[in-house]
Amino acid sequence: MIIEKENFGNLPSGAEVCRYILKNKNGMEVRVMDYGATITNLFVPGAGNQAGDVVLGFDRLEDYLGDQPYFGAICGRYCNRIGGSAFDIDGTVYRLSANEGPNHLHGGFRGFDKQMWKVHTDISAAEASLVMIYESRDGEEGYPGNLTAEVVYSLNENNELGITCRARTDRPTHVNLTNHSYFNLNNCRGTIHRHELSLAADRYTVLDGQSIPTGEIAPVEGTPYDFRRSRPLGKGLAEVEPGYDLNYVLSMGSRELTQAAMLHDPDSGRTMEVLTTLPGIQLYTSNYVKGIRGKEGIVYEPHSAVCLETQFFPDTPNQKAFPSTLLKPGGEFTARTVFRFSN
Numbered sequence: 001m002i003i004e005k006e007n008f009g010n011l012p013s014g015a016e017v018c019r020y021i022l023k024n025k026n027g028m029e030v031r032v033m034d035y036g037a038t039i040t041n042l043f044v045p046g047a048g049n050q051a052g053d054v055v056l057g058f059d060r061l062e063d064y065l066g067d068q069p070y071f072g073a074i075c076g077r078y079c080n081r082i083g084g085s086a087f088d089i090d091g092t093v094y095r096l097s098a099n100e101g102p103n104h105l106h107g108g109f110r111g112f113d114k115q116m117w118k119v120h121t122d123i124s125a126a127e128a129s130l131v132m133i134y135e136s137r138d139g140e141e142g143y144p145g146n147l148t149a150e151v152v153y154s155l156n157e158n159n160e161l162g163i164t165c166r167a168r169t170d171r172p173t174h175v176n177l178t179n180h181s182y183f184n185l186n187n188c189r190g191t192i193h194r195h196e197l198s199l200a201a202d203r204y205t206v207l208d209g210q211s212i213p214t215g216e217i218a219p220v221e222g223t224p225y226d227f228r229r230s231r232p233l234g235k236g237l238a239e240v241e242p243g244y245d246l247n248y249v250l251s252m253g254s255r256e257l258t259q260a261a262m263l264h265d266p267d268s269g270r271t272m273e274v275l276t277t278l279p280g281i282q283l284y285t286s287n288y289v290k291g292i293r294g295k296e297g298i299v300y301e302p303h304s305a306v307c308l309e310t311q312f313f314p315d316t317p318n319q320k321a322f323p324s325t326l327l328k329p330g331g332e333f334t335a336r337t338v339f340r341f342s343n
Contacts, residue, residue: 001025001128001155003121008033008040009061015116017061022128022155027051028341030155035064036113037132037151039072039181041295044159044341046268052187054270056286056305059295069289070180073113074151074165075106077136077143078325079178080247080282080314083212087317089144089172089326096142103210106180108141112149113180129154138171145171147327159341167333174325175333176312182286182305185265185272188295191303192285193234196264199227199281201248205313205322213315213322217249230262233285237303243287247280247313252323257336261308273340274308279323282309310337 001024008019019033019040027049031041040058043051057071058064064071085098097108106113117132129152136147147169154162165177184192204225206216220226224239225246237243250260260281261274274281284307292300316322327333 001123001125001157003123003128003130011035011065017116018119020119020121020130022130022153024128024155024157024159026157026159028155028159030153030161032130032153033061034117034119034132035061036073036115037117037134038064038074038113039153039179042161042181044185044270045343046187046270047343049343052268053295054183054185054188056182056184056188056289056294056300068292069286070106070113072179072181074177075180076112076149076175076177077107077141077147078104078174078176078317079106079180079309079311080176081105081212083210083315083318085142087174094142094144101210103212111141112136112177117151127154127156143173145169145173147173147175149177151177161339161341162336163338164336165334167327168331169327170329172326172328174317175327176316176325177333177335178282178309178311179337180307180309182289182307183263183272184305185263185270186268188298188305191234192306193232193237193303194266195233195306196230196266197227197233197306198230198262199248199283200259200261201250201281202228203249205247205249205280207246211245213247213313213319215319215321220248230264233306237285243285243303244283245285245287247282247311249279249313250276250281251279257338260310263306263308269343271342273342274310274337275340276310276335276337278310278312278335278337280311280313282307282311284309310335
């Protein structure tokens with residue numbers, strides 16, 4: 001196992017941004033920068049054991065600082081949406097920043113994706129890890145409590161990328177962390193129409209016109225949302241306009257690490273298995289990625305990639321029937337997701 005460190009540029013403030021490179025003996029390589037705890041590159045062996053980059057992103061730091069759709073970043077303090085940009089804890093209403101119309105998305109205007117994280121490394125014969133920490137202050141984007149968030153990225157010799165998230169607080173607050181990587185297993189070229197997806201979910205959370213859950217949990221059977229059996233994403237996308245952006249229910253109680261999704265690209269021969277301890281997974285088919293020039297000059301368009309964001313359900317602070325995201329002093333938010341690759 002190998003960990004390397006390099007300069008990835010400087011913020012307008014002059015602060016240096018570093019990128020860390022984790023490598024195993026199989027040719028798999030993960031590159032993560034400390035701005036936003038962001039995965040910038042993920043090289044995975046494909047046909048003929050030729051490694052290729054399978055996540056969308058940019059070659060330059062400057063492009064990450066502009067208006068872009070959270071490529072590879074950690075989203076928090078609460079990923080996904082909170083309706084009305086507010087929630088109530090013990091009779092006190094907390095008003096969050098409204099950065100998507102009247103609603104709150106991915107932690108607000110300056111969420112965890114736009115913060116500098118402290119980093120230390122850990123390496124053994126079996127695994128290389130980055131431990132990344134961000135201290136979110138009380139009142140940041142409207143959230144109560146000083147929160148310490150920790151994200152551990154790990155790579156092992158089994159071609160598994162692990163993401164473990166933890167958080168502690170000094171006041172009751174809501175927490176929901178995810179990594180927002182955009183996957184295209186065919187070296188980020190073309191669309192994901194031929195990618196074959198299966199999801200270990202027979203239900204989904206129904207949305208209103210603003211993509212906020214209504215509270216209803218409905219079966220996928222008989223709908224275009226049914227991926228219990230593997231099928232090409234292109235077939236589903238032909239039925240759903242402009243594409244998928246939906247939370248699937250994996251479980252309502254179990255916190256064991258279990259399979260959530262399987263993604264296979266017949267052109268590259270790569271398969272990605274997603275395992276998680278979390279109760280939900282957001283399927284997003286990059287519907288609003290339009291004309292973004294990314295790595296190697298590739299222009300990203302709708303359906304250039306698929307996000308499989310493991311998470312608690314959207315708007316849980318306002319949906320009491322959903323698995324709770326409330327974190328209290330003395331408790332710990334903890335979640336683990338593993339992306340397992342084969343070819």
